[in-house]
Every structure is written in C-alpha cells, then in structure tokens.
Amino acid sequence: xxxxxxxxxxxxxxxxxxxxxxxxxxxxxxxxxxxxxxxxxxxxxxxxxxxxxxxxxxxxxxxxxxxxxxxxxxxxxxxxxxxxxxxxxxxxxxxxxxxxxxxxxxxxxxxxxxxxxxxxxxxxxxxxxxxxxxxxxxxxxxxxxxxxxxxxxxxxxxxxxxxxxxxxxxxxxxxxxxxxxxxxxxxxxxxxxxxxxxxxxxxxxxxxxxxxxxxxxxxxxxxxxxxxxxxxxxxxxxxxxxxxxxxxxxxxxxxxxxxxxxxxxxxxxxxxxxxxxxxxxxxxxxxxxxxxxxxxxxxxxxxxxxxxxxxxxxxxxxxxxxxxxxxxxxxxxxxxxxxxxxxxxxxxxxxxxxxxxxxxxxxxxxxxxxxxxxxxxxxxxxxxxxxxxxxxxxxxxxxxxxxx
Amino acid sequence: xxxxxxxxxxxxxxxxxxxxxxxxxxxxxxxxxxxxxxxxxxxxxxxxxxxxxxxxxxxxxxxxxxxxxxxxxxxxxxxxxxxxxxxxxxxxxxxxxxxxxxxxxxxxxxxxxxxxxxxxxxxxxx
Numbered sequence: 001x002x003x004x005x006x007x008x009x010x011x012x013x014x015x016x017x018x019x020x021x022x023x024x025x026x027x028x029x030x031x032x033x034x035x036x037x038x039x040x041x042x043x044x045x046x047x048x049x050x051x052x053x054x055x056x057x058x059x060x061x062x063x064x065x066x067x068x069x070x071x072x073x074x075x076x077x078x079x080x081x082x083x084x085x086x087x088x089x090x091x092x093x094x095x096x097x098x099x100x101x102x103x104x105x106x107x108x109x110x111x112x113x114x115x116x117x118x119x120x121x122x123x124x125x126x127x128x129x130x131x132x133x134x135x136x137x138x139x140x141x142x143x144x145x146x147x148x149x150x151x152x153x154x155x156x157x158x159x160x161x162x163x164x165x166x167x168x169x170x171x172x173x174x175x176x177x178x179x180x181x182x183x184x185x186x187x188x189x190x191x192x193x194x195x196x197x198x199x200x201x202x203x204x205x206x207x208x209x210x211x212x213x214x215x216x217x218x219x220x221x222x223x224x225x226x227x228x229x230x231x232x233x234x235x236x237x238x239x240x241x242x243x244x245x246x247x248x249x250x251x252x253x254x255x256x257x258x259x260x261x262x263x264x265x266x267x268x269x270x271x272x273x274x275x276x277x278x279x280x281x282x283x284x285x286x287x288x289x290x291x292x293x294x295x296x297x298x299x300x301x302x303x304x305x306x307x308x309x310x311x312x313x314x315x316x317x318x319x320x321x322x323x324x325x326x327x328x329x330x331x332x333x334x335x336x337x338x339x340x341x342x343x344x345x346x347x348x349x350x351x352x353x354x355x356x357x358x359x360x361x362x363x364x365x366x367x368x369x370x371x372x373x374x375x376x377x378x379x380x381x382x383x384x385x386x387x388x389x390x391x392x393x394x395x396x397x398x399x400x401x402x403x404x
Numbered sequence: 405x406x407x408x409x410x411x412x413x414x415x416x417x418x419x420x421x422x423x424x425x426x427x428x429x430x431x432x433x434x435x436x437x438x439x440x441x442x443x444x445x446x447x448x449x450x451x452x453x454x455x456x457x458x459x460x461x462x463x464x465x466x467x468x469x470x471x472x473x474x475x476x477x478x479x480x481x482x483x484x485x486x487x488x489x490x491x492x493x494x495x496x497x498x499x500x501x502x503x504x505x506x507x508x509x510x511x512x513x514x515x516x517x518x519x520x521x522x523x524x525x526x527x528x529x530x
Contacts, residue, residue, distance in 0.1 A: 189493070196492070196515045197417075199515075200514075200515070201413075201417070204417060207420070207424070
C-alpha cells in the first residue's frame with residue numbers, strides 16, 4: 001500500500017474545508033440526492049461525498065455504506081484530491097497503491113473506485129466517488145455525468161457559503177439601518193426644535209421692540225444667539241460624525257509635544273472657566289498618523305472631562321498622558337470629575353446619550369464620534385469610571401508606520 | 405393658569421403668549437410633574453387651565469395624567485380643571501391615552517400660532 005502524500009495546498013484546503021463545515025447541515029439533503037444519482041448513473045452499489053480532513057475522510061453524504069469516516073491513511077480519496085481530473089481505479093487488486101489496503105481486503109471490499117474531485121474556491125476538499133465490489137470501468141458518458149454531479153455538489157456548497165455570508169451582511173446592515181433610522185429621527189428632532197425655538201424667541205423679541213422693552217428684547221436676542229451656537233455645534237458634530245465613518249484622512253508626521261500643547265491651548269478657556277487644571281504628560285517624539293482623528297479624539301475626551309468636572313471638589317484636574325511602546329500609542333485622559341455609574345458604561349458610545357442631562361448640555365454625539373475615530377485607526381478604547389472617583393479613558397492605537 | 409414644563413425657555417415663551425392673549429391672566433409655573441401635583445393639591449390656588457408638557461424627565465406629562473385624575477376625585481376644587489397637552493410632537497398611542505381623560509381638552513403644538521392658541525384657551529375656559 002502506498003499512502004497518498006499531502007496536497008500542496010494542504011493548509012488552505014483545510015481552511016476552506018473548515019469554513020464549509022458550518023454549512024454541512026444545510027447542504028446535507030441535496031448532497032444525499034446527488035450521491036444517490038451518482039450511484040444510479042454509475043451503476044455502483046456505493047457512492048459517497050467524502051471530505052478529506054487532516055486525519056480522516058468524512059462522508060458528508062453516503063449511499064450504500066453505513067460508515068461515518070475512515071482514517072485518511074487508507075483513503076482512496078486522499079489520492080483523488082491530488083489531481084483535478086476524475087481518479088479511477090479499475091481493479092484495486094492490480095494496483096500497487098491499494099492491493100493490500102484494509103478497505104480492499106476487508107469491508108467494504110473496494111475493488112473499483114472512481115472519484116471526481118470537489119474543488120471549492122480552487123481547493124480540492126474531497127470527492128464525489130462511486131465504489132463497486134467488482135473490477136470494472138465507467139463509460140465516457142458515466143465519467144462525464146459523475147464529473148457534472150461533482151460540480152453540482154461544489155455549486156451547492158459554494159451557494160450555501162455565499163448565503164451564509166449574505167446572512168451575516170444582512171444582519172449587519174439591518175442593525176446599521178435601524179441605527180440610521182434612530183439617528184435620522186433624532187437629528188430631525190434635535191435640529192427642528194431649536195430652530196423653532198429661535199423663531200419663537202425672535203417673535204417675542206419683536207413684540208418687545210414694539211413695546212419699547214429694550215432690556216427684555218436684548219435678553220431674548222441673546223437667547224437666540226445661545227441657541228444658534230448650540231445648533232451650529234450640533235451641525236459641526238453631525239458633519240464630523242459622518243466624516244469620521246468615511247475613508248482615510250491625511251496621515252502626517254505629528255510631534256506629540258506639539259499635539260498636547262495644541263489640545264491644551266484649545267481647551268484652556270473652558271478649563272479655566274470650570275476651574276479645572278489641565279495636566280500634560282507627554283512621552284515626546286513624533287509619529288505618522290491620521291492627525292485629524294487623533295486631535296478629535298483628544299478634543300472630545302478633554303472637553304467631556306472638563307464639562308463633567310466635580311464642582312464640590314477644590315482640586316479639579318484633567319490629566320492627558322501619552323505613552324508609547326513599539327506596538328502602540330496609548331492616550332489616557334483622566335479626571336477627578338463626577339464619574340459615570342457602571343450601568344451606563346455600555347451606553348457611552350451610543351449616539352445622543354447625555355449622561356448628566358441636569359449638569360451640562362451638549363449634542364450627545366461626542367463619544368460616538370470618538371468611538372468612530374478610534375475604530376478607523378484600528379484602535380481600542382477602554383473606560384474606568386466610578387461616581388465620585390473620576391473617569392479615565394484609555395485609547396490604544398496600533399503603530400503601523402516606521403518611527404520617525 | 406398653570407404651566408408645567410421642565411424647560412425654562414418653554415415656560416417663558418408660553419407665559420409671554422398667554423400674557424398677549426390676556427394680560428390679566430394669573431400665571432403659575434411648575435418645573436416638574438411633582439411640583440405641579442403639589443400646587444394643584446393646594447386648594448388655596450385655583451386653576452382653570454393647565455398647560456402640560458408631554459416630554460419631561462422622571463415623571464412625564466403622560467405619567468402625570470392618571471395622577472391628575474386621582475387628584476380630581478379627591479379634591480372638589482379641581483372639578484372644572486381643563487388640561488391642554490402642550491407639545492412639539494406626540495406619539496399616536498400617547499395621544500389616544502391622553503384623550504381617554506375627559507379633562508384633557510386639546511393638544512396644542514408649541515409652534516402653533518397665537519390665534520389658534522387663543523381659541524383653545526377660550527374653549528378651555530368655557
């Protein structure tokens with residue numbers, strides 16, 4: 001007996017076979033029918049769909065044989081998958097590879113074997129084979145039909161695999177669509193109500209002007225400006241949320257000290273107003289990165305940390321630290337602010353979540369923008385927070401470019 | 405008149421409009437459903453019309469309606485109270501639930517014009 005060598009594409013072949021394993025149940029019925037047809041066409045008592053895995057051949061469908069699998073070492077199919085053509089052994093007794101094979105000398109007493117390789121995504125996973133207890137050969141028509149049936153087995157498998165992929169995509173798209181619907185609803189509401197509010201304040205201010213109530217008119221116009229600022233903040237965040245999900249932004253060499261200084265300058269005024277000290281902790285150096293995203297991540301995290309500082313605490317601070325090693329850049333934004341209860345941690349990155357509605361207003365989009373930028377940079381973000389203990393966000397971004 | 409709305413802006417704008425409809429209206433404000441309940445239970449204050457915001461945190465305008473029904477049964481001075489639901493948007497199910505209470509007279513859009521508001525207020529005043 002001569003054992004079949006491993007296929008040259010063994011690793012990839014086994015990977016494709018493993019992926020087919022998930023659709024085995026789905027194709028079982030049609031494979032059984034095709035196998036039965038193969039036996040009838042070839043006029044053999046046995047026909048099988050036999051898949052060759054690492055250690056054995058497994059019968060995914062069988063006709064005339066009540067065995068689940070046999071060791072790969074003795075498998076005829078292990079030979080058949082080495083070539084793309086029909087593999088035929090007219091008489092196993094006369095073949096040096098098989099004459100003393102236990103499947104030949106014992107049950108199921110294979111004398112004749114014809115196996116058409118099943119090539120799924122370019123790799124022969126197994127065969128559709130016909131087996132007889134007597135030596136014989138197939139007619140040209142039988143060979144053609146067996147090959148055609150094998151290609152039908154492959155078609156069933158590939159179809160089931162495609163279906164499975166589509167189901168996954170469908171599921172993802174359904175989730176995205178539902179999110180988009182919620183988003184659109186909220187956007188239209190969140191844009192409409194302040195605009196209507198501005199109009200009503202404007203009407204009221206006009207009445208004040210007619211009544212010569214100058215102070216009241218001034219207060220109402222001031223309110224219109226405030227609401228206008230909120231609306232433009234919302235529009236800016238919406239635009240950013242959209243662009244955060246889209247393609248790449250330019251990558252540029254970024255000096256980390258400069259980056260931190262820029263963030264500190266941008267938030268100096270609001271931090272001052274809230275009595276919050278900004279503490280910077282740079283690791284120096286520079287790297288090539290989509291700088292726009294990095295800035296936005298930092299900006300939203302710092303702005304939140306300032307916004308949700310704890311007014312009852314005297315030493316309010318926000319610490320921005322950068323650390324990096326060979327693999328990644330770690331950005332940490334920590335504060336001793338109000339903190340976030342554990343139950344709300346999961347909702348942080350959802351759109352329009354404002355956790356401290358009584359304390360601060362905002363668009364409710366900041367953290368989902370951060371989430372999207374982090375995802376676009378293939379990074380991760382984690383959160384440690386406890387009410388009264390402050391909050392710490394850590395963003396880890398893998399470094400791919402060369403270090404500069 | 406009692407204005408129940410958690411947003412100061414809304415209370416201010418409604419107060420201004422009511423004054424424009426009739427400068428002699430006595431107007432009280434409540435920033436939450438709980439505050440509204442307290443004020444209404446006090447028989448020293450008499451209200452003809454309550455403007456009730458639908459969307460409020462903690463106890464919404466919708467949640468307040470059954471409590472109001474209960475209050476009316478226990479307090480004779482609330483027998484003629486009329487409620488106007490004051491909102492920028494309402495779910496159809498909420499609208500139906502609100503209409504089930506006979507003291508809910510109408511739904512008023514926060515953005516409706518002065519004339520339609522005048523008509524609703526006058527109707528509610530009977």
